[in-house]
Amino acid sequence: MGNKMKTNRAAAKRFKLTGSGRIKRSKAFHGHFFTAKSPKRLRNLRKSGMLARSDEARARKMLCK
Numbered sequence: 001m002g003n004k005m006k007t008n009r010a011a012a013k014r015f016k017l018t019g020s021g022r023i024k025r026s027k028a029f030h031g032h033f034f035t036a037k038s039p040k041r042l043r044n045l046r047k048s049g050m051l052a053r054s055d056e057a058r059a060r061k062m063l064c065k
Contacts, residue, residue, distance in 0.1 A: 008062035015051065015059050023051040023059050 016024045029037075030045040037045075051059055 005064045007064050011059060011062035015063060017063070017065060023056055023063075024048050025051050 014025060018024050025048065027045045027047065027049055030042070034042060
């Protein structure tokens with residue numbers, strides 16, 4: 001009997017797969033200390049970003065995709 005791979009739950013909560021197969025992530029530095037950051041910077045941190053192509057293989061392995 002072959003064992004199934006388990007999904008890394010920490011990665012599953014942080015990354016989502018897009019329709020084209022890229023990996024979507026949220027921006028860092030949007031947790032606290034908002035008074036030190038400009039409104040423009042905070043607005044841009046709300047948007048999602050894409051994972052770097054060099055990291056995609058590792059993330060995909062953690063997500064079992």
